[in-house]
Amino acid sequence: MKNKSNRQKTAEARKEKLLSVLQQHGINIYNDLDQGRFPQFVIPSRSVNNIVYDKKIRQYILGNARAVRSSRNMSQLRSYTQLAWLAFFVNRLVREGKSSTLRDIYYSSQAFSIDFEDQPESDNIIVDLEAVTSSPREEFHIFPEERSSVFGDLTIEYTVPGYEGKRVNLSDHPDGYLIGPSLSSAELVDTSAELVIAIEKGGLFTRFVEENVHKKFKSIIVDTAGQAPRSTRSLLRRLNQELGLPVVILADGDVYGEHIAMVIKSGSANAAHLRELTVPDAKWLGVWATDIEKYKLPTIPMTESDIKRIYDLQKDPRYQEGNWKKQLEVFLKLKRKAELEAFSKYGLTNITDKYLPAKLEESKSL
Amino acid sequence: MSKETFSQISPSEFFYRNRDLAGFSNPTRSLYTSVREFVENALDACDQKKILPDIHLSIKAVDAEQSDPKHYVLTVRDNGPGIDPKHVPHAFGTVLYGSKFGLKQARGMFGLGATMAILYGQITTNKPVTVRSSSDGKTSDEFVMLLDIQKNKPVILKHHVKEAAKTGLSVSIVLEGDYSKAGSKIRDYVSQTSLITPYATITFEDPSGEKFHYPRIVKDMPPPPTIIKPHPHGVDVETMRRMIVDTHYQIPPVDNKMIEKIRKELGQKKNVSAKEILERTQKKWADLSRPVRTVLAVMSFLNVDFEGLQKIRIDDIDVANKKITYWDFGESQTHSVDLDPESPYYKQLSNTVQGDTLVTFLTKRFQRVGPTTAEKFCEFAKFKPERRIGSMTNEELVKLADALQKFEDFLAPDPSCLAPLGEEPLSKGIMKFFNPEFASVLQRSASAYSGFPFIVEMGVAYGGDIPASGLKVYRFANRIPLLYDEGSDVVLKIVNEMDWSRYKIKGDPPLVIVSHICSTRIPYKTVGKENVADRPELERELKNAIQYLARKLAVHMSRQGAADMAKKRANLYAKYVPLISQFATELSGKKKEPNYKQLIKMGSELEEQIQ
Numbered sequence: 001m002k003n004k005s006n007r008q009k010t011a012e013a014r015k016e017k018l019l020s021v022l023q024q025h026g027i028n029i030y031n032d033l034d035q036g037r038f039p040q041f042v043i044p045s046r047s048v049n050n051i052v053y054d055k056k057i058r059q060y061i062l063g064n065a066r067a068v069r070s071s072r073n074m075s076q077l078r079s080y081t082q083l084a085w086l087a088f089f090v091n092r093l094v095r096e097g098k099s100s101t102l103r104d105i106y107y108s109s110q111a112f113s114i115d116f117e118d119q120p121e122s123d124n125i126i127v128d129l130e131a132v133t134s135s136p137r138e139e140f141h142i143f144p145e146e147r148s149s150v151f152g153d154l155t156i157e158y159t160v161p162g163y164e165g166k167r168v169n170l171s172d173h174p175d176g177y178l179i180g181p182s183l184s185s186a187e188l189v190d191t192s193a194e195l196v197i198a199i200e201k202g203g204l205f206t207r208f209v210e211e212n213v214h215k216k217f218k219s220i221i222v223d224t225a226g227q228a229p230r231s232t233r234s235l236l237r238r239l240n241q242e243l244g245l246p247v248v249i250l251a252d253g254d255v256y257g258e259h260i261a262m263v264i265k266s267g268s269a270n271a272a273h274l275r276e277l278t279v280p281d282a283k284w285l286g287v288w289a290t291d292i293e294k295y296k297l298p299t300i301p302m303t304e305s306d307i308k309r310i311y312d313l314q315k316d317p318r319y320q321e322g323n324w325k326k327q328l329e330v331f332l333k334l335k336r337k338a339e340l341e342a343f344s345k346y347g348l349t350n351i352t353d354k355y356l357p358a359k360l361e362e363s364k365s366l
Numbered sequence: 367m368s369k370e371t372f373s374q375i376s377p378s379e380f381f382y383r384n385r386d387l388a389g390f391s392n393p394t395r396s397l398y399t400s401v402r403e404f405v406e407n408a409l410d411a412c413d414q415k416k417i418l419p420d421i422h423l424s425i426k427a428v429d430a431e432q433s434d435p436k437h438y439v440l441t442v443r444d445n446g447p448g449i450d451p452k453h454v455p456h457a458f459g460t461v462l463y464g465s466k467f468g469l470k471q472a473r474g475m476f477g478l479g480a481t482m483a484i485l486y487g488q489i490t491t492n493k494p495v496t497v498r499s500s501s502d503g504k505t506s507d508e509f510v511m512l513l514d515i516q517k518n519k520p521v522i523l524k525h526h527v528k529e530a531a532k533t534g535l536s537v538s539i540v541l542e543g544d545y546s547k548a549g550s551k552i553r554d555y556v557s558q559t560s561l562i563t564p565y566a567t568i569t570f571e572d573p574s575g576e577k578f579h580y581p582r583i584v585k586d587m588p589p590p591p592t593i594i595k596p597h598p599h600g601v602d603v604e605t606m607r608r609m610i611v612d613t614h615y616q617i618p619p620v621d622n623k624m625i626e627k628i629r630k631e632l633g634q635k636k637n638v639s640a641k642e643i644l645e646r647t648q649k650k651w652a653d654l655s656r657p658v659r660t661v662l663a664v665m666s667f668l669n670v671d672f673e674g675l676q677k678i679r680i681d682d683i684d685v686a687n688k689k690i691t692y693w694d695f696g697e698s699q700t701h702s703v704d705l706d707p708e709s710p711y712y713k714q715l716s717n718t719v720q721g722d723t724l725v726t727f728l729t730k731r732f733q734r735v736g737p738t739t740a741e742k743f744c745e746f747a748k749f750k751p752e753r754r755i756g757s758m759t760n761e762e763l764v765k766l767a768d769a770l771q772k773f774e775d776f777l778a779p780d781p782s783c784l785a786p787l788g789e790e791p792l793s794k795g796i797m798k799f800f801n802p803e804f805a806s807v808l809q810r811s812a813s814a815y816s817g818f819p820f821i822v823e824m825g826v827a828y829g830g831d832i833p834a835s836g837l838k839v840y841r842f843a844n845r846i847p848l849l850y851d852e853g854s855d856v857v858l859k860i861v862n863e864m865d866w867s868r869y870k871i872k873g874d875p876p877l878v879i880v881s882h883i884c885s886t887r888i889p890y891k892t893v894g895k896e897n898v899a900d901r902p903e904l905e906r907e908l909k910n911a912i913q914y915l916a917r918k919l920a921v922h923m924s925r926q927g928a929a930d931m932a933k934k935r936a937n938l939y940a941k942y943v944p945l946i947s948q949f950a951t952e953l954s955g956k957k958k959e960p961n962y963k964q965l966i967k968m969g970s971e972l973e974e975q976i977q
Contacts, residue, residue, distance in 0.1 A: 026953025033947050034960035036968065071946065072972065074935050081942040088949035113945060 008159065011185070014139060015094060021133050022091045029084060038072035041083055044131045044273055051272045053317045058280045059267040062131070069128075078115075082125045083132070085114045090129065090140040097161045099141045099181040102126065131273040138184055138231055148232045149176035149202075151209050152193050152220030154239075156186040174209055176223065184231045188242055195219040195360075196239050198282075200226060200251040200260055204340050204351070211352040217360070220245070228264055233277045236264060240279045247279050248363060250356075253287030253297065254337035255309045258327055266318055285359040288323070289330035292338045295355065298345050299336035306337065379515050389479075389895075390486045393435035397543030398551050400440055400486065401425070403479030404537055405556075406846060408444035409563060411535065413785070416587055419566035420445040423556065425545060427573045435544040437491050438573065440483075443536040448501035451527075458484060458497050458537070459511050459520020480537070481513075487541035488513055494523055498536040506530035545573050551849055553578065557799075558840055558847035562787060562882060564795035583798045584791045595733040597779040598743075600817025600887075603767040609731055610721065610755050610763075620661060620680070625672050628658050640671045663711035667703055668692065683715060721756035724749055734777040743773050771816075779819035781812030784884045786821045787845065792882070796825045800878055803829030804926075806918040807880075810911050815903040820885035822904075824911040826919050832876035837861065842882040843890075843898060850896035857881045859900060860908045869916040870923035879915075881908065932970070939969030 025041075032039035044050070045065035054061045071080045089108065093100055100108065106122040109115070116122040126137050137143075154170045160182045167189060170177050177183060197219045199205050205223035208214070214221055220239065224232055239245045249264055251257030261284035267277055292299060310332050313319050319328055331337070343351035385391070389399035405421060412419035421444050428437040449457055458481065484495045495513075500506040510524040545552075549572065556570045560580035565587050570578040596605070631654050632646045647654070647662050654662070664683075665675060667690055681700065682691040688705040705712055722730065728740040735743075744751040747769035749762075758766065786809055787795075793807045807825035814820065841848040841857050852858055861879055871877060883898060891899040898904070947962045 022953060023955060026950050026955070029946060029950035030954040030956055030960050033943070033950060033962040033965055036964045038965065038969070039946065039950075071942070071969075074938060074969075074972070077938055077942050077969075081945050084946050084949045084953075088953050091953055113941075 008187070011159065014135070018133060018135050018139055019091065019094060021135075022087050022094075025087055025132075026091075038070055039080075039084075040068050040070035040072070041080065041128075041132055043067050043069055043128055046127070046131060046273060048269075051269050055317075057275070058265075059275070059278050060269050060272040061275075062273050079125065082109070082114055082116065082122070083128055085109065085112055086125050086129050087132075090142070093141040094139075097141075099143065099160075101143050101145050103145050105142060127270075127273070134273070136230060136234070136271075136274045136277065138181075138234060141181060143181050143184070143231055144229045147178045147180055148225040148229060149205065149223045150179055150183070150220065150235065151176035151205070152191070152214045154191045154193065154220055155189040156183065157189050158182055158186050160185055170220070171214065176205065176209065176221075179222075179229075179232050179235055181231075184234060188238060191220065191243055191245070193218050193220045193245060196222060196236060196245045196247045198222045198224050198228065198236060198247060198249045198264060199340075200224055200257060201340055204250075207348070208352060211349055213352055213356070216352070217356070224260065224264070227260055230271065230274075230277055233264055233267075233279070236282070237276060237279050240281065247282040248285045248360070249282060250285050250340065250359075251287070252337070252339045253289065253292055253299075253342070254302070254339075255306055255313060255328070255331055257287065258284065258324070258331075259309075259313060262318060262324065283363050284323075285363055286355070287338055287340060287342075289327045289334060291355075291359075292334060292336065295343070297338040297342040299334070299338045299342070302331075302335050302337055307332070307335065379518075385482065385486060390482060393490075393542050393544040394547040396483075396486055396490075396541065397425070397438065397440070397545060397548045398555065399479070400483035400539070400541060400543075401442075401552050402555065402846070403483050404440070404442035405559065405568075407480050408442055408446060408535065409559075409566060409845070411446035412444060412566070413587070413590055415447040416590065417446055418582060418585070418587060419563070419568075421566060421568045422571075423569065424571040425543075425552070425573050426571075427545070428540065430573070434546045435542050437493075437540055438543045438545065439538060439540050440487075440543075441536065441538040443534065445532060445534045448499045448533045448535050450501050451499065451507040454497055454499050454507060454509050455511060455520040455522055458495060458509075459513050459522075460518055483541070484537075484539055485513055485515070487539035490542035491540045493540035496536075496538040500530035500533050500535075503533045504530060554849055555847055556580070558842070558849070559845075561795045561799045561840065561880070562792075562842045562845050562847065564787075564791045564798070583794050586791070588785055588788050588791060591783050591785040594780050594783040595731060597814065597817040597819070598728070598732050598735065598770040598773070598776050599814065600779070601732075601767065601770060603764055606767050606770075607763060610727075610758075620675055624657070624661060625675070627655075628661060628672075631655065631658050637672065640665065640669050640674070643671065659714055663715045664690065666709065666711040667705055667715075716754075716757075721754055723752045724755055725751045727755045733780045739775060739777075742775060743769070746773050746775075778812065779814040779817060781819045781821060783886055784812065784819055784821050785845075786823050786884045787882060789823070792823055792825055792880070796827050796878075796880060800827045801831040802827035802876075802878070804919065804922045806915050806922075808911050808914055810907050813903055813907050815889065815901040818885055818887045818889075820883060820888075820904065820907070822907040822911050823882040823884070824908070824915055825880040826912075826915045827878040827880070828919055828922065829876050832878055834874055834876040836874040837866070837871075837877045837879065840878065840880045841898075842880070843888045843895075844884055845882070848896050848898070851892065852897070854891060855897040856900040856905060857883075857898065857908060860905060860912055864912060864916060866916070869920040870927065871916075871919070877919075879912070881911075883908075935972065936970035939966045943969065 029039040043066065044062045045067045046062065047065070050063040050065040051060055052063050069076050069080050069083065071077050086105070089105070102123055103119060105126060106116055106119040109122060126140070126142060129140065130137055150170055152170055155167055156170065157165060157167045163182065193214070195217055197208070197213065197217070199208065199221065202223050202225060205221060208221050213219060222232065222236060228236070236247050240247050247264070249261040251260045261282070264279055265282040265284070266280060271277055287297070291297065310328055314328055319325055340351065343355055390396040401423065405423060408421050409419050421442065424441045426439045428439060460481065487493065487495065494510045496508065496510050498506055498508045506528050508526055508528065509522055512521045512523060514521050553570070556568060556578060557580065560566065560568045564583040565585065567582045568580045572578070632643070632650055634646060643662070644666055651659070664680060670678070677695050679693040679695070680690065681693055684691070688707060689702050690705060691700060691702045693700055705715070721727070724744055725737060725740040728735045728743065729737055741751050747766060749766065789807045789809050793805060796802070796805050796807065805825060805827040807823070810822045812819050812821050839858055839861055841852070841855060848855070883904070889899045889901050889904065891897045943962050943966045947959050951959050
């Protein structure tokens with residue numbers, strides 16, 4: 001119960017802080033207009049040159065470069081107005097406790113004569129506002145369309161309007177629960193789990209539920225549905241930080257799988273302007289390049305772009321040492337990759353019966 | 367030995383056999399070429415007499431029901447000076463009869479084309495040509511004629527005289543043509559001719575009865591070209607040989623008239639001996655005229671009296687080899703007599719026959735060559751300045767012609783033989799024709815290739831009524847539109863080599879280029895005279911002209927761009943500032959909107975900022 005009040009308190013405080021930041025921007029713009037000055041936004045630069053890796057907090061952060069978006073500049077006037085509109089619209093969402101999605105924002109803009117050319121353009125403006133306010137879009141009540149799922153013995157308590165105080169257990173529904181705005185804002189009340197398993201693919205997530213992995217390994221299973229969305233990464237972080245559960249990651253045996261694990265662990269360059277989305281202690285269980293040979297997994301050859309991706313990642317400071325570095329090298333040597341489904345060759349339950357326990361054992365030494 | 371028969375053919379027959387060369391290869395092309403020839407003759411005739419041309423062209427099907435190719439009546443009528451009725455039958459009934467042999471710019475050459483068209487019409491339809499001409503403005507002579515192809519002579523079928531109100535010429539032929547195919551080219555030809563001849567009124571009535579009327583845009587005619595001497599660079603061995611031949615003081619014909627003249631000058635009535643004649647000559651020498659001196663000099667070497675002189679024909683006086691060759695009618699035999707260089711008559715004869723000195727020849731017979739240049743040239747060519755050109759051997763002539771080509775200190779050819787349209791008429795023509803948003807014209811100063819002077823005139827037009835369907839080039843040479851064989855033309859090559867994006871021209875611009883090359887000899891690639899070859903001198907002039915105009919266009923484009931930008935800017939601020947105000951008002955929690963009007967105004971007036 002102590003957790004709950006804390007959580008609610010911080011959430012409340014953050015909401016108030018965001019609203020006051022937004023209002024201050026509103027007042028500044030208002031005064032500029034009134035006094036014949038061209039209003040402008042100062043945005044931390046997200047250009048590649050301004051993204052640096054912070055070894056201390058083990059994630060990418062933005063440097064000190066700032067960009068000015070001014071209504072004085074004709075070529076910026078449109079995007080300035082888009083940003084002003086988004087601040088205005090987010091203010092409404094947050095005040096009224098309503099949720100939206102990236103796509104919804106794109107469509108909502110039309111009602112206000114704000115013409116985004118396509119959704120990537122509006123997505124970009126959302127990131128701009130994140131940078132301006134130093135708040136993740138989840139705090140703006142804006143969520144991605146695609147959602148990943150969670151399953152396991154975890155009791156939560158909703159805080160969304162109309163459901164305040166209502167509790168559910170996330171093992172009640174075998175398909176799992178969508179990690180949406182309601183779940184993201186819910187309090188994490190109680191769990192018997194001792195482990196969180198993040199898995200890349202929906203198919204295996206279902207298999208894990210069917211195979212009672214949550215019971216066998218006392219775990220909460222999270223489907224990341226490919227590269228984990230930020231709400232999912234945020235949940236993983238809370239499970240780790242608030243409930244003290246270790247997080248392990250299972251992904252395909254290729255360079256992309258390795259990077260899915262890395263992003264959960266230490267964030268992405270795309271979200272360098274944000275904090276608190278990482279799980280620095282998360283462990284990548286597999287599938288490692290060395291597992292491909294060890295477990296004699298059926299493989300397919302890498303494509304040109306797979307290989308190019310390896311070379312790219314080898315320049316990333318996070319891949320300069322340890323297992324991360326070693327696995328990249330082995331992938332490059334093999335020039336072949338294996339999917340999680342490859343274990344089916346040895347029976348449908350092989351991955352849960354044999355591989356998972358072995359890797360969990362192995363991870364203890366990491 | 368094989369038996370061969372050689373027979374001479376008349377020029378008419380030659381052209382009949384080679385009509386493809388002159389642009390009469392098929393009914394489509396022939397109809398188009400005939401239109402061209404008659405219209406261009408009419409314009410040339412008016413130009414020469416400084417009459418503002420009023421040309422009427424009509425094409426009518428003989429039987430409209432028939433399908434193409436079929437017989438058409440082609441009539442071209444002008445308000446030119448007309449032709450003296452005496453000359454009409456020969457002018458239109460003989461091939462190679464014309465007055466266009468001088469060195470000056472004209473549309474047609476030699477006046478071949480019109481007769482070719484008449485010939486073609488007669489061949490394909492067997493119908494006569496009808497010519498109506500009035501040269502005095504009071505009476506008009508109408509001739510209906512056929513051409514006797516073998517004899518190259520006109521056959522007049524009818525001739526009558528009527529009253530006339532004004533001078534002018536009308537030619538009407540019946541020919542096989544294909545208007546359904548040639549129509550678009552003919553319409554293009556007429557409209558483009560009106561563009562490059564803005565001082566002319568041109569009316570075209572097509573077979574369907576539709577009238578295309580192009581009234582004159584300017585009232586002033588450009589100054590007519592003058593006939594000039596050739597430039598040394600433009601002369602080859604053969605041309606020079608001909609020039610030398612007629613620079614000779616010819617041996618005067620010895621006929622009764624000449625003998626009378628000699629008797630008179632010597633003051634001798636009676637027949638006297640050769641000896642007596644020479645004695646008399648020595649006494650009277652100072653009073654004798656040059657032809658008489660020449661004949662007497664010849665007589666001195668042949669030692670003949672007047673009677674003897676009448677029996678022979680002088681064939682050659684070869685000063686270089688000191689020989690006179692003559693034909694004796696009585697003996698039917700050629701004789702030759704040595705010239706004694708010691709004789710006092712030798713100098714007289716050699717001066718006459720050898721013609722001018724090289725320096726005199728160069729200064730008298732070529733344009734823009736003065737004595738100083740001529741002397742310099744002689745040194746360059748390694749000929750003595752006082753060398754008589756009549757005494758030159760064949761080899762020396764070749765050497766001379768070669769040196770004329772290579773000597774670089776001749777002044778550029780005299781462009782006074784050219785008749786460019788002029789910037790103002792060209793500009794007016796372009797404005798009227800295209801109604802563009804921007805136009806600029808340029809006349810380059812005269813230049814020359816191989817001794818032929820030329821002038822490039824060019825215009826660009828942009829926007830306005832011009833459709834945005836990409837760049838279009840209108841090519842003209844000596845005020846004639848060039849419509850065929852566009853792809854291989856030098857103008858198009860130059861235009862295509864331009865990097866238009868450097869001049870702020872992108873995509874499919876509403877852009878027109880009008881190019882006019884004037885020259886005494888346009889370097890056509892083919893006999894069809896539709897595409898101009900790429901001479902380096904010509905290329906350079908075209909390039910300079912187009913680059914100059916493109917720069918002007920670029921200035922216009924950026925000015926236009928700035929105006930567009932200001933308008934766009936005003937629109938943007940008028941649209942976005944109220945929106946920003948609306949959002950800021952709610953965001954700040956205020957009730958009343960801020961006073962943002964001044965900011966819209968400021969935004970509209972801002973200069974473009976460079977990021």
